Amino acid sequence: MDARLAYELAELNANMSDVERLVTLHWGLSSVLRANVAGDVVEVGCNAGYTSVWLATTMRALAPERELVLFDSFAGMPPPGELDTHLPEGECLASAEQVEQNFRSRDLPMPRVVAGWFDETLAELPQRICFGYLDGDHYRSIQLSLEQVWPRLEPGGLLVIDDYCDLSRNERAWDGLPGVKKACDEFFAGTDHVVEVVPGTSDLTLGYVYKPTSDGGPR
Template sequence: MDNDMILKLAADNVEYGDVDRLVNIYWALSSTLVQGVAGDVVEAGCHAGNTSVFLQRLIEEFAPERELHLYDSFEGLPEPSEHDTFLTAGALKVDLTDLKATFEKWGLPLPNIHAGWFDETLPTQLPDRVCFAYLDGDYYDSIRVSLEHVYPRLSDGGILIVDDYCDSGRNPQAFDRFSGPKRACDEFFADKPEKVSVLVGTGDLAFGYIRKGWVAPPGH
């Protein structure tokens, strides 16, 4: 795949999808597909699909037999919890037609679209196995629900990325307005063998990730 798509997507979506984010997603998804990790691809919180089309293009490039599953309320953010201090219910709302227009713009077929709140769709509408998941729910409850349902289906060797995981100690530049995702991740993985690692870039990237079944050695 030509890197030109990364530059074009970053230019079209400056606020939410810069080069750092796309390059890290490229590494994570392409590596699981090339290595033959079992399962389909999941994005929880797809908004207007500017990251979704990139996921679809990578699938077509490396493993066209895999399917992409997108989840979004198309009602904006839910009610914030006590752990969420940025934005309010209904913010970031897009319409399903916006998502479809993005795929049409890039000449890509529509993936599997699951409209509704995560606690309504994820329990019953996830693929049986997941090789890669990108969780971009912004709020504590959204990320916690996503982890509870996606992690058990993530195959060994599969990668899960959580957007807005801000660990300012390990990455001082990370965007720090969404406080809920890191708390949800740290609580969820407290009793799991994997612990969340931090990805960094040249800007304000706030990405946490785990690779299922891989545990860092002491001091790593």
């Protein structure tokens, strides 16, 4: 793990990330790559690509042959629903050119970048996924992400979901986007899958869920 890069990216992306979040992503991605879980890596909601750079750095060290695929509208947030109380339409605007610049400036291979609204683009997901970072912010965005990514996630694969806030398990977590938890809880309702909560010393708000292996392995 490149600690200096973690601090650099956290400072550059202070409104959307922090060192604890980056360490969690490294832990999650490196764990499935070291376990040789098949498939590629996806980030659904990449913004300007700072966390994408972090994922790519981990992949370069452990599995450079895997593909990293990034999705974003590059038009900011879609119109909010009734549960989306924090980010208005057009917020979090970034560009594919910013993603490219962030990769080129660090001499990283360019990922595949898919621009557009998730309901139009997620059909372009890899057929096999080992790790997914879902950062769609709004209820419908996370709902769409789960509907499309989970069936492609390989057994033993891992999803990390940004803004999943369960104050009963992490009272420090930021609760500004309640639609994320609702979308996840509805999606996994009636199953044995549990979205676990990542603790932190800050207001870190992350959930994660493994897809069980055929022998009932990690979940």
